[in-house]
Amino acid sequence: MSKLLEVNSLSLSIHSKNGLVNPLQGVGFHLNKNEIVGLIGESGCGKSLTAQSMLQLWPQGSIIKSGEIIFEGQNIINLSDKEMEKIRGNKIGMIFQDPNLTLNPTMKIGSQLTEGVRLHKRLPKSEAWKRAEEWLSKVGIRDPSQRMQQYPHQLSGGMKQRVMIAMAMICSPSILIADEPTTALDVTIQAQILELFKMLRDEHQTSILLITHDLGVVARCCDRVLVMHQGKIIESSSVEQLFAAPQTRHAQALLSAKRSLMIC
Amino acid sequence: MGVVILGAIIIFMFTSPSLSGYAYDAIHLSQKNEAPSSQFWFGTDDLGRDLFTRVAYGARISLLVGLSAAFIDLIIGLLWGGIAGMMGGRIDEVMMRVADILYSLPYMLVVILLSVVLGSGIISILVAITMFGWITMARIVRGQILLLKEMDYVLAAKALGASYGRILTKHLLPNAYGPILVTLTLTIPSAIFAEAFLSFLGLGIQAPMASWGTMANEGLPAMQFYPWRLFIPAIFISATLLSFNLIGEALKE
Amino acid sequence: MLIYLAKKLFYLGCSLFAIATLTFFLMKAIPGDPFAEEQAMRKDMHEALLKHHGMDLPWFVQYQNYLTRLLKGDLGHSLKYHGKSVNQIIASGFPVSASLGIEAFMIALSGGLFLGILAAYKKGGWQDHLALCVMLLGVSIPSFIIASGLQYLFALKFSVFPIARWGTLSHTILPALSLAALPMAFIAKMTRASLLEVLNTDYIKTAKAKGLPARTVLLRHALPNALLPVVSYLGQLLAAILVGSFVIEKIFSIPGLGQWLVNSVSNRDYPTIMGLTLFYSVILMVIVFLVDIAYGFLDPRIKVKNDE
Numbered sequence: 001m002s003k004l005l006e007v008n009s010l011s012l013s014i015h016s017k018n019g020l021v022n023p024l025q026g027v028g029f030h031l032n033k034n035e036i037v038g039l040i041g042e043s044g045c046g047k048s049l050t051a052q053s054m055l056q057l058w059p060q061g062s063i064i065k066s067g068e069i070i071f072e073g074q075n076i077i078n079l080s081d082k083e084m085e086k087i088r089g090n091k092i093g094m095i096f097q098d099p100n101l102t103l104n105p106t107m108k109i110g111s112q113l114t115e116g117v118r119l120h121k122r123l124p125k126s127e128a129w130k131r132a133e134e135w136l137s138k139v140g141i142r143d144p145s146q147r148m149q150q151y152p153h154q155l156s157g158g159m160k161q162r163v164m165i166a167m168a169m170i171c172s173p174s175i176l177i178a179d180e181p182t183t184a185l186d187v188t189i190q191a192q193i194l195e196l197f198k199m200l201r202d203e204h205q206t207s208i209l210l211i212t213h214d215l216g217v218v219a220r221c222c223d224r225v226l227v228m229h230q231g232k233i234i235e236s237s238s239v240e241q242l243f244a245a246p247q248t249r250h251a252q253a254l255l256s257a258k259r260s261l262m263i264c
Numbered sequence: 265m266g267v268v269i270l271g272a273i274i275i276f277m278f279t280s281p282s283l284s285g286y287a288y289d290a291i292h293l294s295q296k297n298e299a300p301s302s303q304f305w306f307g308t309d310d311l312g313r314d315l316f317t318r319v320a321y322g323a324r325i326s327l328l329v330g331l332s333a334a335f336i337d338l339i340i341g342l343l344w345g346g347i348a349g350m351m352g353g354r355i356d357e358v359m360m361r362v363a364d365i366l367y368s369l370p371y372m373l374v375v376i377l378l379s380v381v382l383g384s385g386i387i388s389i390l391v392a393i394t395m396f397g398w399i400t401m402a403r404i405v406r407g408q409i410l411l412l413k414e415m416d417y418v419l420a421a422k423a424l425g426a427s428y429g430r431i432l433t434k435h436l437l438p439n440a441y442g443p444i445l446v447t448l449t450l451t452i453p454s455a456i457f458a459e460a461f462l463s464f465l466g467l468g469i470q471a472p473m474a475s476w477g478t479m480a481n482e483g484l485p486a487m488q489f490y491p492w493r494l495f496i497p498a499i500f501i502s503a504t505l506l507s508f509n510l511i512g513e514a515l516k517e
Numbered sequence: 518m519l520i521y522l523a524k525k526l527f528y529l530g531c532s533l534f535a536i537a538t539l540t541f542f543l544m545k546a547i548p549g550d551p552f553a554e555e556q557a558m559r560k561d562m563h564e565a566l567l568k569h570h571g572m573d574l575p576w577f578v579q580y581q582n583y584l585t586r587l588l589k590g591d592l593g594h595s596l597k598y599h600g601k602s603v604n605q606i607i608a609s610g611f612p613v614s615a616s617l618g619i620e621a622f623m624i625a626l627s628g629g630l631f632l633g634i635l636a637a638y639k640k641g642g643w644q645d646h647l648a649l650c651v652m653l654l655g656v657s658i659p660s661f662i663i664a665s666g667l668q669y670l671f672a673l674k675f676s677v678f679p680i681a682r683w684g685t686l687s688h689t690i691l692p693a694l695s696l697a698a699l700p701m702a703f704i705a706k707m708t709r710a711s712l713l714e715v716l717n718t719d720y721i722k723t724a725k726a727k728g729l730p731a732r733t734v735l736l737r738h739a740l741p742n743a744l745l746p747v748v749s750y751l752g753q754l755l756a757a758i759l760v761g762s763f764v765i766e767k768i769f770s771i772p773g774l775g776q777w778l779v780n781s782v783s784n785r786d787y788p789t790i791m792g793l794t795l796f797y798s799v800i801l802m803v804i805v806f807l808v809d810i811a812y813g814f815l816d817p818r819i820k821v822k823n824d825e
Contacts, residue, residue: 088728101719106741106817116727151817368532370801372760373794381543464661498662506657
């Protein structure tokens, strides 16, 4: 099983109003090819920060105390901005939580979609445009050519998130990091997006790191799951294993809380 | 820091006449246009009047006009914005449309026009400045009320049968005071500026009364030879405006 | 978009009407009539003058005549400078004031944008602090004080620039600078605040996550969004320049429209005051209207309605 991404002992500190805090304390996990890994934990445990660290998108004032992130044979944690720019959007894609806020309101959809692929793959405008339209169809948007000419405010929330996915996937990255991608969406749309992720894994050989606080999401589409608590990964197992026999007390608590809410 | 400057100016304003020992309109013709000296700390103007005292009096007038104008704007703004926000619906629409149209009139031009018509003197300046200066405050008040109207404690009050007036005064306004205070702190310098501007153009306070703007106006033609006559009141105007702006900025945080 | 345009046009109409009416009634409210101050005049001459100027008619008729005259573009005649019509005054003074205003506007816009963008980009650094100081001073120190100060320093004491009057390029520098100070500070403040806000948005995060270089993120994504609110304020800024020009022209003895207005105020030359004020107001309101239209074209959320 070849490891696509390996994170070892990642520790991060941030200067905040209350002094120095350590939101990540020795995070370690790995990502294999063709799998969807869920990263679950309660708010404030450091999951978003972990995701952002993959692409060096830390908040200002962050300091890496220790650790390494191995991707494609090199430690990308200390790469310069210029070198990271080659990876972002190109080899590793990322999407965020609220699609209503993550698209530039004054730029056409088409321009935003093609920007990345024209930069990274040096495609001329016409080819980039075609590729963008193809991806819009792949993520389930009808009339892609029409949508390319529209502005974000003309699309619904679900559509915007699909556009985001297309935008992240257009350069065919090997890894997609999704930070709470369904939290801001309706339940029905949620289900569609999760199916979309599975399609990306199967048909495009993309591995997905899926950050969420919702066990239902994990159950629905993840192969493996990582449980995070207070800056550390405390449990890592397959989805069946977690639901059947959670190891840590924290995971057990999460599951029982979920079970008492579930009707089934 | 703004408070410090303002505080210094206010103290100066109250203590100086007694310190200098001169009346603000006492004329000493033999000592015209003197530079600042140990006898006349800020020098004298072209009628031999002590500038130190006049600046102190100017402080009173300029600040008086500024503060009262701002307060009048506050009252009108509270009423207009409060009613519009509370009533909602058509009344709100109409009231705000009227305010919009009034807002689109160029403020200073209208103020100048009004001053011409109303003549000089403190009352007319106050009327001129406040006639259209309340609109910004009204907008802020209305905005806040619209925001807070939906809060649970307002619904609770309504359910208990409180009247509109009561809700407005006891619940909404006290909770809205933040932005209102900030706006007030920024209305004051604009009122002071308007007064100085008008006086500088010769429309406002007239001699022998002295506001800083009037004094600056009188100092202008003499700038080449007696620059202190222009620059001392000018510095005071700037410092006062600066201090209010600083306070306003700090409050915004 | 069309609705937006129509609404703005309607507002313009109402405002123009309002200012015309306001001016008329204010002038009528002045006690006495313009001729009462002239030295003892024979009663029949007085009446003849009143009749000539149509001032003996009932007020609503005067109001109607006034409106009709306005629509024809006739702004009346000066009382002080006999024979000179207000339109002539405008023709002589406006080009001067306009060029001063435009120069000041250019300085304010370029300086303000530069300062604001620099401050936001280097937030917390010394550039930011310096810029904030400049902005604060620009907003607090009234333009006529800056003007006097500049005049004193650079014209009287150091003779770098001419003291007053108009004519060559160097004549324009000090006045334009003093006029531009306040608007520049304002633009800088707005730009900085707006850019800081934009730089914190999620779509900027997305742009970075796509691997776009920092410069592209700033120029293609951040600035266009940050500058939109600034555009909508341009109309107000023009008002500041316009009004500021009265005082600046007075200090520098520039033969522009502002000086005419100030003088006519001192002379109580009411028709001129009215005419000039009206002229200024109309110009201002039309420019604000045009700026609003331009904004409508720039902001896609207004340009293209949501047709879901």
